[in-house]
Amino acid sequence: MTRSQPALELVDVEKGYQEGGRRHTVLSELNLRLEPGDFIALLGPSGSGKSTLLNLISGIDGPDRGEIRVAGVDLHGLSERDRTLFRRDHVGFVFQFFNLIPTLTVEENLLLPLELAGRTRDEDRERVRGLLGRVGLEDRAGAWPDRLSGGEQQRVAVARSLAHQPSLVLADEPTGNLDQATGTWVLDLLEELVRGSGTTMVMVTHSENAAARADRIYDLNAGRLELREPRTV
């Protein structure tokens, strides 16, 4: 990827839902451009469309209008299956509720994205072990997720989001379900890993403190994205 090709580009994106007989617009005329390695935070009240935006960026959902390009690829131009495969290879997720697979061990949870992408070489496994070490859970590799604390589960989720070396990480309120101290610790880790690998990250959060870590903060209000001036951070 070169500087001339943005990591993420949103052009005049619009998205709405039909509610009974009325159409409810969630996002309108959204424009955004992120370069590789950028880390941005999205702030906004509940129902402002933050999660919807993440779903659009990941290709889980499609826009009504506009274009979404990830690493130069127009997601809307892909079939549902190709969008899934693209997501598998290029996007990492961190969810508010961790969403670890309860029937896979910690290590297997990390290996899952790699296996889905058909990458099961020894060096991939080595990297997973290294990642577990980086999040401080190398001794819990064989543990079941429900035996971990919330903070530990989110650390596994952070490691999983980066296991297959995506170009883009989408974090949906990654600390929303954690106490402040644990949340801070997890954010430190996430930031360190993302910045260390040069990955682009979009983080949705309610927390001003969490947002403050980002390179830029965007407010999502009434379906529009507004870049916050640096002094207000």
Added chain:
Amino acid sequence: MSLQFRAGFRHLLRHPWNLLLPVLGIALGVAVTVAIDLAIQSSREAFRVSSETVAGRATHQIQGGVTGVADSIPALLLRETGVRALAPVVEGWGSHPSEPDRPLRLLGIDPFSEAPFRPYLAGGPGAEVDGTRLLTERGAAFVSRATADRLGVAENEAFTLLVGGGLVELRLLGVLEPEDEWSRRGLRDLIVVDLSEAQAVLGRGGELDRIDLLLDEAVADSVLERIRAVLPPELRVEPAGSRERTMEEMVRAFDLNLTALSLLGLVFGVFLIYNTMTFSVVRRRRHFGTLRALGVTRGGILKSVLGEAAFLGVAGSVVGVLLGILLGRGLVRLVTRTINDLYFVVSVEGLALPPDVLLRGGLLGIFATLLAALPPAWEATSVSAREALARSTVETRVRALIPVAAGIGVGLLGLGGALILLTERSLGAAFTGLFAIIVGAALVVPILTIVLVGVLRPLLRRTVGILGAMAARGVVTALSRTAPAVAALVIAVSVTVGLGVMIQSFRGSVVQWLDVTLQADLYVSAPGGVSARAEGSLPEGLDELARGLPGVVGVSTYRGAEFDSDYGRTRLVGLDLDPRGEDAFDVLERMGGLSDEGLFERFRAGDGALISEPFAFRHDLSAGDTVRFASARGPAAFPVLAVFRDYGAEMGTVMIGRVAWDRGWDDRRITSLGIFLEPGASEGPIEAGLRSGSGSELLEVRSNQELRQLTLEVFDRTFEVTRVLRLLAFLVAFVGVLSALMALQLERSRELGVLRANGMTPGQTWGLVTAQTGLMGLVSGILALPLGLLMAVIMIHVVNRRSFGWTLEMTVSPMLLAQAVGLALAGALLAGVYPSWRMARTSPAEALRDE
């Protein structure tokens, strides 16, 4: 195994109920179908193997009419046609006193003619014995090694045989040990004796059953023409095996009925799998959402869910096949006994295990499982990460689908109805229609559940309080889980009602028919054979003897014979009807303009026949038509005077007056007598008079009541298989419902945990859970009644009619209906026991923990 599949399988292992119950359900479903299939195939195979072994290499057979084949015919054929490759045969059935229920085939042969036909009997390849030795000693017999061992008899030892109620002594002269397995199996339960010995033992002097022919294919047609030219008119020449095919044809409807019933078990198994997989998918919506977010395609999810289902299907099917073999061992006895009672004698050594039957059963289980898992698997693929993350519920979608399902259900009900109403004779169409109605009804159940729960809710609110209202609300707010369970319970209970009403109606009709048919006071027949049908013949002059006994006011004589006619296997009866016995005929249809007197006058004069309802149905005959047979004196035609109700013989019966019988055949024998007594006359002295006068202590003399009792016992015996299947089908359904309701309540652990945290006592939790499962049971029971009655109507008036040609009076006992509702309620309440117990023991904190 990939991590994605591993995750799915671990989910199954972590929820043992979700694993064990569907495996058990599908196993029971497969077991019932495999067991029935094995039982049917075993009896069929035993029949085929023994028939083919006994038929040997014969290409054609000359078969007898009413009185068999005269034993002068072989000499005639030899003289007139020059055909030398012919072997006369006399066959009959007996049993060993140690195993009276196990038929032994007595085969009488002419050892000099045997070599080309049955080489194992005549010193040919593989034969250890010389058949001609049978001629040298009276009572000489050959049996196979296996039979000799079973009877515990060594060479040159005497053994006794029970034939027609009398004991016959035979001597084992040699043991048959053919080289090939097929012949060895065919010779099981076979006793070979000389022709004249067999005639003497079976009381069939001068008579053969058939003559086997071995004709060169190249000249067969011209030789057959010559043979037919010299044969008496009533004898038929048929290709070898045609009689066996006719007989197998006769039991086809019986087999189909059993198979259809056994498939019901599998239908319940399918419900169970559908239920479990739906639960499993609903429970893991977030899991699937995460996988989709991580890049698993829809196809990947589909494969994963179907993979789990295939695992359940394979496990259930393997267990089911093994269970089926065990169950088959029991069922084969019941099926064989019914075939012996209703159709023909067959001796089944043990359960045959044809690999194709086992494979078919296994594949059916796996296929049914995958089919049942397809809708939930599809549902799983439609879980988008967005939906799962937004936590929107599946219930909204299910609610939208309910009217659609009801529409499809009504369509299927209509289709099923049309299939039944628009076809007249097809049994396949009747069963397809019935299955369409069952599936259609299952699809209509959810909408009816909503309506019924809406009606019951205020009642529950008033009687049980807030918990009652909550329970009712819980049923309709979780329809994705409750609807399949209620539907399964409705189907299970309705099948119980349908089969119950059918059996009850059938029995009621038979009782009514017996009341009409059994008009005489005493019935006399030759000692019973191995089947429930009257066979053999009475000592000569017994009818005259009976007429002369004091206290006897009238006697009807009955001569019945089964033979192959243009109508296939036919039971023809020559009846000398006492006027007191006229009421025994429940006439369903009579020739136009014929009064009762006129009818029986013509019948006695030999001018017409009475045909039973199944015979009329099978051959599409009505009163006024003509039935034709080849008699010993040429073609005989009888106008059908009337069609009468008869549940005695499934193949149907044609009755002609004794005058007509004597006109057509030179046969004075009598099979049974019906004796009418003076009012108040005692039966004992008459029975004693018959025995002493005839010199036969072995006569079967039964009072009206005894014969009625015996007939009902045979009836109950023939329905034993149906009862067992009904029980098994219900068992599968019960397991299904139990698992569905239990899973539903366990699924609510979190919700119940919230209620417990808010102060609900364990007792109240118990109340809530049982109120809900009880409500579902009650709703199921209520909805099952109309469906069950509809199924009964179809089984009685369509399936029975098309299978056996019988019309039955439908009788519905309120007790049976009450039992059905009670059964549904009890089953549902039982399903609530474990979840209530578990919730009462679990701390709210534990229940509130997110999985």
